[in-house]
Amino acid sequence: MKDLISCRAKAIADNPEDVAVREMEGPRSPVVEPKVAKEDIGNIIGTHGRTVVAITTLLGTATMKLKKQCVLNLLK
Numbered sequence: 001m002k003d004l005i006s007c008r009a010k011a012i013a014d015n016p017e018d019v020a021v022r023e024m025e026g027p028r029s030p031v032v033e034p035k036v037a038k039e040d041i042g043n044i045i046g047t048h049g050r051t052v053v054a055i056t057t058l059l060g061t062a063t064m065k066l067k068k069q070c071v072l073n074l075l076k
Contacts, residue, residue, distance in 0.1 A: 001070055004062055005032050008055055013040040026071060032059065035075040044074060 002023040010016035018037040023030060036044055045052050056072050063070040 001030065001032050001059060001062060005034050005055065005059060005072070008058065009034045009036060009044060012043050012051065013037070014043060015040055029069040029071055031071045031073055033073045033075050038076055041074075041076045 002021050006019060006021040009019045009021065013019050013036050015037045018040070019034065021032065021034045023032050025031070034044070043051070044055075046054075052072075052074060059070055059072055
């Protein structure tokens with residue numbers, strides 16, 4: 001999941017070299033935390049949150065195939 005989110009975030013960000021994605025185990029499910037530059041936070045969130053919702057949907061679809069659930073936490 002880390003690679004999937006990293007690829008999408010780098011494609012959207014103006015500074016793809018500043019994108020870092022961390023994946024860790026949470027209390028109930030895995031947590032994916034993409035960290036982007038302050039200038040790119042608006043690009044990742046998108047207009048009215050549509051881009052981040054699309055990324056979350058993509059993550060949910062990918063994890064459903066693996067019969068898992070995953071949480072997306074956006075860091076700046």
